[in-house]
Amino acid sequence: MGLKKILVVDDSETIRQRVSGALESAGFATVTAKDGIEGLVSVQQEAPAMVILDVNMPRMNGLDMLENLDLKTSGLPVLLLTTEVQPSLMARAKKAGARGWMVKPVNLEQLVETVRKVIA
Amino acid sequence: MGPQDGRTLLETMIQSATVDLFHAAGIAVAPLAANRVDCEAVSSQALMAMINFSGPGASGTLGLLVPTGVFDLVKQDPARPFSGMAWVQDSVNQLLGRIKARLLQFQMPLQMGLPMSMDEKGLMHLSKQGILAAYRFRTLRGEISVTLSGRIEYAKLNYSSTVTHVSEGDIVIF
Numbered sequence: 001m002g003l004k005k006i007l008v009v010d011d012s013e014t015i016r017q018r019v020s021g022a023l024e025s026a027g028f029a030t031v032t033a034k035d036g037i038e039g040l041v042s043v044q045q046e047a048p049a050m051v052i053l054d055v056n057m058p059r060m061n062g063l064d065m066l067e068n069l070d071l072k073t074s075g076l077p078v079l080l081l082t083t084e085v086q087p088s089l090m091a092r093a094k095k096a097g098a099r100g101w102m103v104k105p106v107n108l109e110q111l112v113e114t115v116r117k118v119i120a
Numbered sequence: 121m122g123p124q125d126g127r128t129l130l131e132t133m134i135q136s137a138t139v140d141l142f143h144a145a146g147i148a149v150a151p152l153a154a155n156r157v158d159c160e161a162v163s164s165q166a167l168m169a170m171i172n173f174s175g176p177g178a179s180g181t182l183g184l185l186v187p188t189g190v191f192d193l194v195k196q197d198p199a200r201p202f203s204g205m206a207w208v209q210d211s212v213n214q215l216l217g218r219i220k221a222r223l224l225q226f227q228m229p230l231q232m233g234l235p236m237s238m239d240e241k242g243l244m245h246l247s248k249q250g251i252l253a254a255y256r257f258r259t260l261r262g263e264i265s266v267t268l269s270g271r272i273e274y275a276k277l278n279y280s281s282t283v284t285h286v287s288e289g290d291i292v293i294f
Contacts, residue, residue: 010211011211011234012206012210012235013202013203013206013210014202014206014207014209014210015210017197017201017202018197018200018201018202020200021197021199021200037239045258056213056232056233056234057233057234065175082217083213083214083216083218083220083232084218084220084232085217085220085221085224085285085286085287086224086229086285087285090286090292093294094294099290099293099294100291100292100293100294101286101288101292101294102292103217103221103286103287103288103289103290103291104214104217104288104292105144105214105288105289106289106291107289108240111291112293114291114293117293118293
């Protein structure tokens with residue numbers, strides 16, 4: 001059986017590199033995208049087992065991408081990873097079917113542990 | 121809250137947020153007195169980034185200037201290196217996120233823009249627009265500066281003990 005693939009969508013190169021590195025060290029495969037539009041294309045092309053998604057990004061933000069994913073039909077688990085802490089944004093993500101909200105900077109070991117729990 | 125109290129509060133927030141941000145990256149920083157940035161003295165080698173913010177009580181730009189020597193202290197996976205410019209843009213984004221979270225407790229919500237790189241011309245432009253304050257921090261590899269320009273209505277800062285929200289590092293499973 002192949003490695004489970006995680007899509008990391010973030011406009012920050014630093015975050016993409018750090019999160020992907022931690023996930024690959026933990027035995028996952030990763031693909032990355034720089035904004036919501038690239039992210040939607042990657043979901044179609046790569047069929048990831050999970051998405052880790054930033055909120056504030058150019059072209060299409062993470063919440064708009066989330067609402068375009070139709071999670072209630074696909075069941076694809078999505079975790080938001082963002083600096084945002086506003087309850088209204090969290091509520092919007094929850095309503096769209098996201099599985100969790102992580103506030104940057106997150107301890108990478110805790111992030112991997114959370115991914116394992118949610119993807120199980 | 122009076123303007124002077126508000127100014128002092130914001131200064132404390134910016135200083136604590138900056139110390140926390142660099143501490144999380146394993147870099148010790150110590151706040152120095154707030155001052156104006158001497159644009160002429162900023163090294164062309166400094167990493168500079170800025171991010172806009174807006175809201176009912178404040179709008180403007182937060183800038184971050186970091187000596188390249190400080191970036192050399194950042195731990196990286198050699199297999200997945202990132203550039204200093206990417207790092208400083210991510211840092212100014214996370215810094216504004218931390219300040220924004222602190223301001224929520226004082227009922228001042230902010231919308232964040234996207235981080236952008238900044239060059240010396242951009243810094244001069246910000247300076248001409250009027251930098252409200254520059255917060256300086258000492259490190260082992262030179263001084264970091266955080267600049268704040270724009271409009272802040274300090275009187276709108278109003279503490280609420282009933283506002284609860286998640287904070288840095290929190291993971292919430294729905």
